[in-house]
Amino acid sequence: xxxxxxxxxxxxxxxxxxxxxxxxxxxxxxxxxxxxxxxxxxxxxxxxxxxxxxxxxxxxxxxxxxxxxxxxxxxxxxxxxxxxxxxxxxxxxxxxxxxxxxxxxxxxxxxxxxxxxxxxx
Amino acid sequence: xxxxxxxxxxxxxxxxxxxxxxxxxxxxxxxxxxxxxxxxxxxxxxxxxxxxxxxxxxxxxxxxxxxxxxxxxxxxxxxxxxxxxxxxxxxxxxxxxxxxxxxxxxx
Numbered sequence: 001x002x003x004x005x006x007x008x009x010x011x012x013x014x015x016x017x018x019x020x021x022x023x024x025x026x027x028x029x030x031x032x033x034x035x036x037x038x039x040x041x042x043x044x045x046x047x048x049x050x051x052x053x054x055x056x057x058x059x060x061x062x063x064x065x066x067x068x069x070x071x072x073x074x075x076x077x078x079x080x081x082x083x084x085x086x087x088x089x090x091x092x093x094x095x096x097x098x099x100x101x102x103x104x105x106x107x108x109x110x111x112x113x114x115x116x117x118x119x120x121x
Numbered sequence: 122x123x124x125x126x127x128x129x130x131x132x133x134x135x136x137x138x139x140x141x142x143x144x145x146x147x148x149x150x151x152x153x154x155x156x157x158x159x160x161x162x163x164x165x166x167x168x169x170x171x172x173x174x175x176x177x178x179x180x181x182x183x184x185x186x187x188x189x190x191x192x193x194x195x196x197x198x199x200x201x202x203x204x205x206x207x208x209x210x211x212x213x214x215x216x217x218x219x220x221x222x223x224x225x226x227x228x
Binding site for chain 1: 218221
């Protein structure tokens with residue numbers, strides 16, 4: 001069974017940092033591209049980052065570019081999101097999402113349960 | 122960036138109703154259009170990918186259609202467990218943008 005488990009969320013002050021983790025199981029993590037998606041309380045979904053299987057290609061949304069860094073450790077089946085200089089508008093539930101198998105129309109077939117990040121003074 | 126616009130933003134319907142949600146993209150996106158369902162307090166779940174492919178385990182009352190910049194999600198006979206928020210997403214280009222969501226609630 002595929003599982004994605006996020007952790008690392010919490011309450012931080014503006015300007016502080018936080019590192020989220022997403023541990024994968026039930027599939028060959030190193031063979032799949034991964035994404036981060038966030039959702040502010042009561043609002044819609046916002047894609048924020050993508051990383052290829054080998055970490056050669058990484059993309060970010062403009063809203064987090066320069067402040068967030070996505071990495072992965074395939075030996076640990078883990079995805080990370082380092083979030084620096086956090087702002088109030090970064091308050092959201094953060095989900096990791098697995099990309100579908102290559103050769104199929106691109107979609108996110110599995111999502112973690114999410115971890116809540118609250119940025120407030 | 123490709124903008125995704127869903128309509129309506131919300132709708133009220135009864136069990137057994139046929140429901141259609143529309144999603145428009147700001148440019149053509151081929152078949153790179155997906156639909157997700159999200160219930161309160163839960164992560165989104167994939168319903169349909171590649172415009173019209175039903176994901177594993179998704180009931181056949183859900184269907185997707187469309188092309189170019191105009192896409193639709195149809196629920197042929199709404200069931201109690203279908204009351205949720207639905208999002209379209211394009212994966213044609215980065216950023217992989219989502220629509221703003223359509224909340225389906227009980228009339």
